[in-house]
Amino acid sequence: MKAALKEQILTVLAEIPPGRVTTYGRIAAMTEGGTPRLVARALRELPAGHGLPWFRVITASRRLAEHPGADEQRRRLIDEGVAFDARGRVVPERMWP
DNA sequence: CGTTTGACGCGGC
DNA sequence: AGCCGCGCCAAAC
Numbered sequence: 001m002k003a004a005l006k007e008q009i010l011t012v013l014a015e016i017p018p019g020r021v022t023t024y025g026r027i028a029a030m031t032e033g034g035t036p037r038l039v040a041r042a043l044r045e046l047p048a049g050h051g052l053p054w055f056r057v058i059t060a061s062r063r064l065a066e067h068p069g070a071d072e073q074r075r076r077l078i079d080e081g082v083a084f085d086a087r088g089r090v091v092p093e094r095m096w097p
Numbered sequence: 098c099g100t101t102t103g104a105c106g107c108g109g110c
Numbered sequence: 111a112g113c114c115g116c117g118c119c120a121a122a123c
Contacts, residue, residue, distance in 0.1 A: 036118085059105065
């Protein structure tokens with residue numbers, strides 16, 4: 001994948017404030033030529049120990065995507081004060097922007 | 098080089 | 111309000 005695009009994706013990711021979440025699609029829309037799938041791929045390929053808030057990225061339906069780290073993601077979001085409704089969806093007020 | 102494969106999204110139904 | 115099908119596109123095979 002193009003280095004410039006990956007750089008943009010990671011830049012946007014780093015700007016998500018603590019306690020807020022955004023979607024793969026929104027991040028894609030803030031980049032040039034980005035698509036939701038490419039954003040997901042970029043996150044998947046992140047090396048361990050990077051400091052980026054990968055856990056603040058959720059799906060357009062405001063649920064957690066299915067992946068090996070979903071459990072940890074849910075914990076970390078709750079630790080940041082992100083609330084989930086009874087159906088497991090993040091409350092709209094926590095969406096960023 | 099053709100196929101398959103997804104941390105997705107959207108429009109129909 | 112969910113589910114399904116299709117589009118998407120770089121990577122792995």
